Amino acid sequence: MIRVADVMARIEERVPDLAGKLGTATDFAALVERNQVPQRPGASGFVLPGRLSGGAVGAMAGLFTQSVGQGVIVVLSVRVASDPTGAVALDQLSPVVDAVIRAVCGWSPDNAPGVWALVSAELVGSTAGVLIYQIDFTLQDQLRITP
Secondary structure, eight states: OOOHHHHHHHHHHHOGGGTTOEEOHHHHHHHHHTTOOOOOSEEEEEEEEEEEEEEEEEEETTEEEEEEEEEEEEEEEEEOTTOTTSHHHHHHHHHHHHHHHHHHTTOOOTTOSSOEEEEEEEEEEEETTEEEEEEEEEEEEEEEEOO
């Protein structure tokens, strides 16, 4: 049900700046555990599972249905040497953020009744010469269970 791999493949296909530069939740956790930041020059990122939220429930004739919002988080980073104010990094990051949003929003993976939508996006920090930007998306889907 969680569609992290779908979103990662979509971004890899549609955002050339991130092709081959996306990691998974495992990669992200390893960096956090070692208290490190991504070391690649330019933009890179991680696609992580986000919030899963339940909506309206229906039950009839042996079928349980529930609308579900599936979240995916895209964490982007950009490292720029000799950029004490972060202005160069922000200039490099802005078009990548825009490209990721355009690649994901409005797109529907196979079998989903809804499309991906932007929930929020914000600069979450700057450390060791790296800007970190987080984009949250949600997909309206439906859970169907025959008890």
